Amino acid sequence: MGYKIGLDLGSTAIKMVLVKNNEITWSRKVPTAPGQEALAMELVKGAVSECGLTEADIDQITATGYGKKLMTAAGLTVDEISANAHGLHLLSEGRCRTIINIGGQDLKVININENGRIADFKMNDKCAAGTGRFFEQVARILDTPLETFGELSLKADEPLELNSTCVVFAESEIVSLLAKGVPKERIIKGLHHSVARRITHLLGTRYASKEGDIYLDGGPSQNKGLLEALEDELLMEVKVLPNPQFTVAFGATLSVN
Amino acid sequence: MNIGQQENRQGRLIKKIFDRFTDEAAQEVNLLKSRPDFRPELEYFVDLLAAGRDPATIANRTGRKVVALMCLQAPLELFHVYGLQPFKIFGGTMVAQRLSAPQLPAIMCPMLRSALGELHLDLAGRNGEKFLAWVAPTTCDWVVKIKDMMEVCGVKEDPPFHRLELPHLKDRDESQERWLEEIYLLKTFLSELTGIKKIKRQDLANSMRLYQKTWHVFSRLIDLKRQGFAPLVWFMVITNSFFFDDVEKWSAAVEKALPLFTERPKNGPNVFLAGSPIFFPNLKMLHLLEEAGLNVVMDDLCSSERIFPGAVFCDDLSEHGLLKALAQRYHQGCLCPTFSDNDRRINNIIAPAHKDLYQGVVFHVLKGCHPFDLESLTLESRLKDLGFKFIKLETDYTSEDSQTLLTRLEAYRSSLVN
Structure with a gap:
């Protein structure tokens, strides 16, 4: 008894956490594919089995993310922006005031108050520029694993000035740069700065946190090159928690409170 | 491709789009009629919208020749006294844009792009009846250039086209005098159009x-929304269908529908919807x-609460x-964002x-609708400085x-109730 499950059904990955007493005891993610509910239920079964639990031990399943309404097994659903706010508030021990979340197909900037409630937020419009999908596409064009982007970016001295964060137009720009012999490291660093500028614009002056901390989360937040570029553009320290992909799923379990 | 082949291709395209256009409208009608709060008294309004907006249909229904109106600053009472049915052009269908989009800028008000597409469908027409003027x-800017865009889009209708030059500064005496001159010019235009040399003052x-009487009924509906x-x-x-029938019949139908609205929705919070028009x-x-x-308990959409500017x-x-009274009401009383000195509009949103009366503002911007897009910046800043919540959705x-819109709205709701 006393376990809660948070499921974040995102556009690129389904993330699940098992929580007891506000502590994550188990977490896992799988890529999003058709049959999201079945994939999510596999995660649930995996957690129950690996942790030696029975279904009776689970008090509540809460779903969030774009696929939340597909989860018929979920007793509750919560929007991912609120879940993100709740999750980061608790995990940052109340220090977070601004969240930059990079998801598979969206960018979010969320201001939260001292109680972890949403004060304000902004999201990108119908454009995948600078999102997780953008990074995936660039990795394909560069024929370079996404996991190595951070390391490669840090090796470059100066970022290349890139014009486009558009998934479509970045391709022609990158192909042209590669043809000119520009090293991948500089291109990747340039991309990180380009995305960081986009986030800075989204953040705007009103969102710049005067007190409290700024946190980056979502899958791409593990990219140290992006983090460096973001700090450089914002001229502020940006923090990243361990396992930043699970913040939203964790927050979903708290939202019922 | 020769001209004959081109015309044949265009004809087939229009037929195809017309079928899809009908489907798009029918889907929304089905959705509306299957709502648990649908009542027979509302069928009149849904059916008006479903029956289409071509001039022949409107003329047959109202028994009056139909004049297309691009915006709401031309006094409706003046059309009425000349025996005409004013019909504000709104476009609400996605599929109709396919007939106009190839000729138009990529980023353009979708409402007018759709309206231009729908004009093709009207003209392909059914009874061959055209707008009288x-x-x-x-x-x-989009409305200023509408005649050019009609030509570019191949809308081969050539009725008399009358522009009313709208002074964009409302509070200057010179502007009001100028606008009164425009109202006199409109009167002359309608007189020549109808052959009615003199209208009786009475x-x-x-x-x-x-229209005062209609406003009285409509304001009761607004009150019910406020509550x-x-x-x-x-x-x-109801408001979308305002121009689709004779104003007295519409007004009577609204009066009949008023007693339906007795249940307050369980959910909340209350919000003000501002911004670009929304149309069936x-x-x-x-x-x-x-x-x-x-x-949504209040709004300032020109397809909704502002569909006509109130009693004169x-x-x-x-x-x-x-x-002069008509000119003042339709100019100074107008809360369209196109005006330059428009504090009254902003205050109208903020004061409640x-x-x-509401907990937050939802600002709806159609991509390419520049006046609203620009105005949203001022409004957001003013509201947030006062500690009120605001969300813009493009x-x-x-x-x-x-x-993604739903995600934002759900999160916005959370921010309002916390």
């Missing part, structure tokens, strides 16, 4: 009284607002006095927040962004 107050006063009894979806179905069958945003649990009262019953007529 076009009247275009020079409001936003007839104009009667026409104004008719949370009239759901926005039905409110907007593209009611996407209204359904999303409901799904997110936001209760006048002490000076001379013809000049009546025309001070009285706790969208178009596609449905692909529904999920």
Whole structure:
């Protein structure tokens, strides 16, 4: 008894956490594919089995993310922006005031108050520029694993000035740069700065946190090159928690409170 | 491809689009009629919208020749007294844009792009009836250029086209005098159009009284919305259909529908919906607002609460006095964002927040609708400085962004209730 499950059904990955007493005891993610509910239920079964639990031990399943309404097994659903706010508030021990979340197909900037409630937020419009999908596409064009982007970016001295964060137009720009012999490291660093500028614009002056901390989360937040570029553009320290992909799923379990 | 082949291809395209256009409208009609709060009294309004907006249909229904109106600053009472049916051009269908989009800028008001596409469908037409004339107050850039765009899009209708030059500074005496001159020019235009050389002063006063009476009924509907009894979806179905029938019949139908709105929605919080117009069958945003649990109690959309600017009262019953009263009401009383000195519009949105009539503003911008887009910056800043909540949602007529819009609205709701 006393376990809660948070499921974040995102556009690129389904993330699940098992929580007891506000502590994550188990977490896992799988890529999003058709049959999201079945994939999510596999995660649930995996957690129950690996942790030696029975279904009776689970008090509540809460779903969030774009696929939340597909989860018929979920007793509750919560929007991912609120879940993100709740999750980061608790995990940052109340220090977070601004969240930059990079998801598979969206960018979010969320201001939260001292109680972890949403004060304000902004999201990108119908454009995948600078999102997780953008990074995936660039990795394909560069024929370079996404996991190595951070390391490669840090090796470059100066970022290349890139014009486009558009998934479509970045391709022609990158192909042209590669043809000119520009090293991948500089291109990747340039991309990180380009995305960081986009986030800075989204953040705007009103969102710049005067007190409290700024946190980056979502899958791409593990990219140290992006983090460096973001700090450089914002001229502020940006923090990243361990396992930043699970913040939203964790927050979903708290939202019922 | 020779001209014959081109015409044949265009004809086939129009037929194909017309079928899809009908489907798009039918889907929304089915959605509306399957709502648990649908009642027979609302069928009149849904059916008006479903029956289409071609001039022949409107003319047959009202028994009056139809004049297309591009914006709401031309006094409706003046059309009425000349025996004409004014019909404000709105475009609400996604699929109709396919007939106009190839000729138009990529980023353009989807409402007018759709309207231009729908004009093709009208002309491909059904009974061959055309609008008797076009009247275009020079409001936003898109409307200012509408005649050019009609030509570019191949809308081969060539009725008399009358522009009303709208002074964009409302509070200057010179502007008001200038606008009164425009109203006189409109009167001359309508006189020449109809062959009615002189209208009786009493007839104009009667026409104004008719619209006063309609406003009285409409304002009761607005009150019901303010109190949370009239759901926005039905409110907007009613207002969207305003130009589709004779004003007296429409008014009578509204009066009949008023007693339906007795139940307050369980959910909240209350919000003010501002921004670009929303028009049938593209009611996407209204359904999303409901799904997110936001209760729209006020709005300032020109397809909704601002569909006509209110009753015109006048002490000076001379013809000049009546025309002057109309000119003032339709110019100074207009809250379109196209005006430059428009603090009244911003204050109109902010003032009710001070009285706790709503908890936040949802600002709807159609991509390419520049006046609203620009104005949203001022409004956001003013509201947030006062500690009120604001969200801007930019969208178009596609449905692909529904999920992301819903996510924002749900989160916005959370921010309002916490």
